[in-house]
Amino acid sequence: MSLFEGLKKATPLLWTDKAKITGTKKVVKNHITNSVETTIVENEPCKAILKGQSSSTQTIFGTDEADAKLLIRNGIDIPAGAVIYVTDQNGNTTKYKRSSRGYTGYYSHQEIAMVRDEKA
Structure with a gap:
């Protein structure tokens, strides 16, 4: 057993945020492949970290955009383009x-780069 096994269990206890992640998965029906919206995880402990926010990123259209990282446990297959x-x-x-x-690449968690892009 690795010395990091305890870290893998303890790290999520420090996260106070909860994530719902949705994405698409391919479904074949009658030889036709379609993409369907699906929930990957719901109510999953995580931590969102805002990497940077600048008032100069706000435009006349009223968008509020900022780069962020999501820390969440390993073992969840999160595809690129997922909505979090x-x-x-x-x-x-x-x-x-x-x-x-x-x-x-981390033993205790995975990281997902994401963009907050909402109406201000």
Whole structure:
């Protein structure tokens, strides 16, 4: 057993956010392949980290865009382009899109780069 096994279990206990991640999966019906919207995980402990926000990114169209990272446990296959809803400890939900595929190089978690892109 690895010394990092305890870290893998303890890290999610520090995360107070919850994630709902939706994406598409391919379904074959009558020899026709379609993509269907599906929920990958729901109410999953995570931590969203805002990498940077600038008032100069706000435009006349009223968008509020910021780069962020999502820390979430390994073992979840999160495809690029997934839509991620993060609810913080205060009950505020933020929608993120244009997400990257999960980077699973860490023993205790994976990281997903994503963009908050909502109307301000």
